[in-house]
Amino acid sequence: MAGKLKKGSLVKVIAEKLVNSLEAKASDTRFPSYLFESKGEILDMEGDYALVQFYVATPNIWLKIDSLEAAT
Known part of the structure; x- marks a missing residue:
């Protein structure tokens, strides 16, 4: 699944x-x-990590790509 994730993915x-x-x-x-x-x-993506923005009042966070899945 992580291979399908890219910038702009939810x-x-x-x-x-x-x-x-x-x-x-x-x-x-x-x-x-x-x-x-x-x-x-x-x-943004860098190596095995993705910078993720959540739609709440909080800073963006770097998370390992394998801990993410495409949102439906």
Whole structure:
């Protein structure tokens, strides 16, 4: 699925993949609910990561591409 994602794609976060990721283990694991309950848009991509903008009043966030799926 990650191969189909590109700039401008609407995405949802896959909770299981984010919670069990190396990035989650290296930081605070109390993720805000909007990450899993809302859609975001990919603004930029760099290597294995995507900069995602959620439509809430919060900064954009870099997430590993394999923890994202296309939103329906």
